[in-house]
Amino acid sequence: xxxxxxxxxxxxxxxxxxxxxxxxxxxxxxxxxxxxxxxxxxxxxxxxxxxxxxxxxxxxxxxxxxxxxxxxxxxxxxxxxxxxxxxxxxxxxxxxxxxxxxxxxxxxxxxxxxx
Numbered sequence: 001x002x003x004x005x006x007x008x009x010x011x012x013x014x015x016x017x018x019x020x021x022x023x024x025x026x027x028x029x030x031x032x033x034x035x036x037x038x039x040x041x042x043x044x045x046x047x048x049x050x051x052x053x054x055x056x057x058x059x060x061x062x063x064x065x066x067x068x069x070x071x072x073x074x075x076x077x078x079x080x081x082x083x084x085x086x087x088x089x090x091x092x093x094x095x096x097x098x099x100x101x102x103x104x105x106x107x108x109x110x111x112x113x114x115x
Contacts, residue, residue, distance in 0.1 A: 007093055009057055010055075010092060012053055012054045012055050013053060013055040013056075013057045014049070014053035014055075014056075014057055015056070015057050016052055016053070016056060026046070028044050028046070030042075030043055030044055060083055060089075062079045062080075068101070074104075094107060
């Protein structure tokens with residue numbers, strides 16, 4: 001993300017792709033606001049391994065569908081986690097962003113039962 005630090009998955013975390021995984025392809029996108037300068041070395045590094053990793057990585061997207069009333073000075077988009085699974089979720093990175101629409105972006109963290 002723009003002005004965000006590198007995202008590096010923890011050791012042992014990855015995406016399982018290929019035979020017997022249900023996922024056949026990886027689609028990766030890199031977006032640039034302007035043409036890349038010749039000395040730019042940004043991009044994506046993809047490390048492939050022939051064996052499964054112990055922990056599955058995933059991406060959870062929130063507040064994907066909402067509307068902002070026209071001519072409004074401020075409008076709160078309130079959201080909460082909707083993750084349901086038989087396995088625990090360990091979050092290690094968060095990217096709160098609004099593309100070019102937002103001016104004041106924040107996230108709060110709530111815990112239940114001290115977990």
